[in-house]
Amino acid sequence: MPSSDVEEFRAILASSKNIMIVSGAGLSAASGIATFRGQGGRWRKYDAQVLATLSAWQENQSRVWQFFHYRREEVRPAKPNEGHNILARLCLPSLRKAIAPNATVVTHVTQNIDGLSSEALRTITAELQHSQHSQDASFTTTPSSQPWPDGQIIEMHGNLFDVVCTAHDCDYRAKNMDNPICPALGGTEVIVAEGNVEPVVKRADLPHCPECTQLLRPDVVWFGERPKRIQEILDIANKVDLCLVVGTSSLVQPASKLPERVRAHGGKIAVFNMEAANHSDEADFLFLGSCETELGRVLGL
Numbered sequence: 001m002p003s004s005d006v007e008e009f010r011a012i013l014a015s016s017k018n019i020m021i022v023s024g025a026g027l028s029a030a031s032g033i034a035t036f037r038g039q040g041g042r043w044r045k046y047d048a049q050v051l052a053t054l055s056a057w058q059e060n061q062s063r064v065w066q067f068f069h070y071r072r073e074e075v076r077p078a079k080p081n082e083g084h085n086i087l088a089r090l091c092l093p094s095l096r097k098a099i100a101p102n103a104t105v106v107t108h109v110t111q112n113i114d115g116l117s118s119e120a121l122r123t124i125t126a127e128l129q130h131s132q133h134s135q136d137a138s139f140t141t142t143p144s145s146q147p148w149p150d151g152q153i154i155e156m157h158g159n160l161f162d163v164v165c166t167a168h169d170c171d172y173r174a175k176n177m178d179n180p181i182c183p184a185l186g187g188t189e190v191i192v193a194e195g196n197v198e199p200v201v202k203r204a205d206l207p208h209c210p211e212c213t214q215l216l217r218p219d220v221v222w223f224g225e226r227p228k229r230i231q232e233i234l235d236i237a238n239k240v241d242l243c244l245v246v247g248t249s250s251l252v253q254p255a256s257k258l259p260e261r262v263r264a265h266g267g268k269i270a271v272f273n274m275e276a277a278n279h280s281d282e283a284d285f286l287f288l289g290s291c292e293t294e295l296g297r298v299l300g301l
Helices: 008-016 026-032 054-059 061-075 080-089 116-135 231-238 255-263 290-301
Strands: 018-023 105-110 152-157 158-165 173-175 216-220 243-244 268-273 285-286
Touching: 008 285, 008 290, 018 080, 018 158, 018 231, 026 080, 026 116, 054 152, 061 158, 080 105, 080 116, 080 243, 080 290, 105 231, 116 152, 116 158, 173 231, 173 285, 231 255, 255 268, 255 285, 268 290, 285 290
Parallel strands: 018 105, 018 243, 105 152, 243 268, 268 285
Antiparallel strands: 158 173, 158 216
16 A cells, blocks of 8 residues: 655655656646546537547537637646746755755656646746845855756647647648637637537637648647657656656546656656546555645645
8 A cells, every 4th residue: 555654755855867847737736627537527518628639520520629629729828837847946955955966857748738837937947046046146056056957848648739730741740829819710719519510610710830831730749759859858757766646637648657667677666646546546655635735745845
């Protein structure tokens, strides 16, 4: 059975040199981001998860773009919560040294496509840099006091605000924060279609590539597609001393397999989640409750 002993966990954390964080939708719940999982996971009359597939795109690009436009507008006003902030602090040597003084590598692999983990890291890094410069303009950094991250965040399922061209011979990829992303989608996020009636957005009015004029799609990983940087992620998991599994049911592969790879070479697993999830009984530590509360209580950052 997994332990819930905070001091025992902190001892493992303090001795760990290579730390991986695997986060999921539960991390962003306190920021008001819908998970679209389980009961109530529907958008209009559709199973929201089914819309994140290549077959749904091939059937109706307008419907899929309306769904992702809705998701963009849902996420746009959201802010990182304390759970995001705590994990961001783990990526900064000067902030984590009190609890993980031996950690030289921290990798946060997130399944979330809301970008909030990256936003939290950017914000806290900027605040730390400003604070150190304000205190002493002649301040000289050391590896343990440097005001910039040595850890990285990998968005393995992409980002809602990235787009990619669908043409096979075009390499266009870009960040797109336009609101709305195209005029024709504006306002469709507030429409709840009834029966078979839904807004008609012509293919010609959907987002198109500025370089080759072909259709753009959200640069997110749909079900059945290969996660971004997956080989790099697997290689990192093979070297990790400690893996924090945060806010995920561990049902979606291959992210669900990462803790197994860590465990295979003797690494420790700590789960932070609202409820016991898939394979939680195989973890070394289990802390149940909201991610932001339990991360704060257990890590103390």
